Amino acid sequence: MPSxxxxxxxxxxxxxxxxxxxxxxxAAARKAALEKFLARRDDPVFQQKQAELAAVAEARxxxxxxxxxxKAAEExxxxxxxxxKAAEExxxxxxxxxxxxxxxxxxxxxxxxxxxxxxxxxxARYAARKARKK
Numbered sequence: 001m002p003s004x005x006x007x008x009x010x011x012x013x014x015x016x017x018x019x020x021x022x023x024x025x026x027a028a029a030r031k032a033a034l035e036k037f038l039a040r041r042d043d044p045v046f047q048q049k050q051a052e053l054a055a056v057a058e059a060r061x062x063x064x065x066x067x068x069x070x071k072a073a074e075e076x077x078x079x080x081x082x083x084x085k086a087a088e089e090x091x092x093x094x095x096x097x098x099x100x101x102x103x104x105x106x107x108x109x110x111x112x113x114x115x116x117x118x119x120x121x122x123x124a125r126y127a128a129r130k131a132r133k134k
Contacts (some may be wrong), residue, residue, distance in 0.1 A: 040046045
């Protein structure tokens with residue numbers, strides 16, 4: 001009669017490990033990683049490296065803030081330049097409108113003067129005709 005327990009002689013090495021062994025190995029690995037982390041926390045080299053990383057992060061943040069400040073200043077300068085340009089364009093548009101109104105006024109005066117001249121010539125002809133009839 002064969003034994004109830006199977007032999008692991010014909011199995012590959014990874015199949016010879018049972019579930020309990022795998023659980024124990026995983027727990028041991030977690031414990032080792034935790035001990036390594038806790039030991040590293042007190043290590044002066046680790047603390048120095050953390051301080052260096054913090055300094056690098058702070059310098060990066062400072063550079064980013066400086067870039068943002070430069071960008072904001074550039075945007076403000078461009079906005080000011082745009083405002084000056086818009087004011088100049090508005091002034092030129094007002095001058096053109098005033099010049100156009102002045103030209104229209106002169107043209108209207110000129111038309112009125114020409115109309116008066118035509119009326120004067122017409123009235124003179126009319127008066128001359130009346131004078132000839134008398």
